[in-house]
Amino acid sequence: MAIRNIRKIGDSVLNKVSKEVKEVNKKLLILIDDMIETMYDAAGVGLAAPQVGILKRLVVIDVSEEGDSPIVLINPVILESEGEQTGDEGCLSVPGKVGTVTRPNYVKVKAYDKDMKEFIIEGTDLLARALSHEIDHLDGKLYVDKAIGGLRNVMGPEDEE
Numbered sequence: 589m590a591i592r593n594i595r596k597i598g599d600s601v602l603n604k605v606s607k608e609v610k611e612v613n614k615k616l617l618i619l620i621d622d623m624i625e626t627m628y629d630a631a632g633v634g635l636a637a638p639q640v641g642i643l644k645r646l647v648v649i650d651v652s653e654e655g656d657s658p659i660v661l662i663n664p665v666i667l668e669s670e671g672e673q674t675g676d677e678g679c680l681s682v683p684g685k686v687g688t689v690t691r692p693n694y695v696k697v698k699a700y701d702k703d704m705k706e707f708i709i710e711g712t713d714l715l716a717r718a719l720s721h722e723i724d725h726l727d728g729k730l731y732v733d734k735a736i737g738g739l740r741n742v743m744g745p746e747d748e749e
Contacts, residue, residue, distance in 0.1 A: 589618075589621045589622055589624075589625045590622050590625070591622070591625055591626050591629050592622050592623065592626045592640040592641075593640065593641070594626065594630060594635075594639055594640060594680050594681060595638070595639055595640065595641055595681055596681055596682070596683065597681055597682045597730065597732065599641075599681075601638055601641050601643065602638055602639070602681055602725070602728065602730060603728045603730075604638065604643055604728050605643075605726070605727055605728050606636075606637060606638055606643045606644055606645045606646075606725075606726040606727075606728075607643055607644060607645065608645050608663050609644050609645055609646060609662045609663055609700075611704070612662070612702055612703070612704050616644070616646070617702065619637065619640075619642060619644075619646065620646065620648065620660055620702060622640070623635050623637065623640060623646070623648045624648050624650075624658045624660075626640060627648055627650065627658075627680075628650075628655060630680050632680045633649060633650060633651050633714070633718050634647065634648065634649040634650075634651075634718040634721060634722040635647070635648050635649075635680060635722070636722045636723075636725030636726055637726075638725050638726065638728070639680060639681050639725060645662065645663045645664065645726050646660075646661070646662055647660075647661045647664055647699075647719075647722040647723065647725070647726065648660055648661075649661070649715070649718045649719065649722060651714045651715050651718055659709065660701060660702055661697065661699035661700075661709070661719075661722075662699060662700040662701065662702075662704070663699060663700055664697050664698070664699035664719070664722075664723050664726070665697065665698050665699070665723075666695050666696070666697050666719070666720070666723060667696045667697065667698050667708075668694075668695065668696040669692035669694060669695045669696070669716075669720070670692060670693065670694040671692060671693035671694055672690050672691065672692060672693055673690070673691055673692070673693040673713065673716070673717065674688060674689070674690040674691075674736070675688065675689070675717070676688055676689075677689040677691075677717065677721065677731050677735075678742065679721070679730065679731055679732075681730070682730070682731070682732060682739070684741060684742050685732075685739040685740065685741060685742060686739065686740055686742050687731060687732060687734075687735025687736070687737075687738065687739045687740065688735060688736045688737060689717075689731050689734045689735055689736065690734070690736070691716065691717045691720045691721070692716055692720060693712055693713065693716055694710070694711070694712050694716055695710070695711055695716045695719050695720055696708060696709075696710045697709050697710075697711070697719050697723070
């Protein structure tokens with residue numbers, strides 16, 4: 589496994605639509621493992637393949653408190669969404685910034701696992717936000733375009749007095 593370089597806002601790959609995954613091969617399995625390791629290394633809750641420069645419809649998410657339950661979604665599609673939640677959102681491709689974004693509070697997503705077996709995942713709250721955010725990446729959309737009132741700097745522990 590290897591930690592991949594996360595593409596930053598301004599990189600044109602982040603604004604392109606990703607291609608459907610047709611088959612899972614050794615190269616894709618390595619990419620999945622690398623994306624999970626990269627997401628954990630960057631302390632993120634989700635990562636989409638375009639964020640590491642690969643235009644494939646592939647997402648990894650882990651919103652568990654322990655950070656040890658990655659979900660792999662190949663060719664994810666939102667089937668249903670309900671309600672709304674408004675809150676701060678960040679992105680590994682937009683470091684040091686957050687913005688207030690309104691997302692569905694519930695989503696139902698169809699995707700495929702590493703064995704190309706179809707499954708349905710339903711999420712509320714943070715999982716719904718993460719699913720929506722990462723699937724947007726696959727369509728070349730960044731949360732910054734949805735942020736209400738622009739972006740704010742995140743104050744890290746090293747910035748506090």
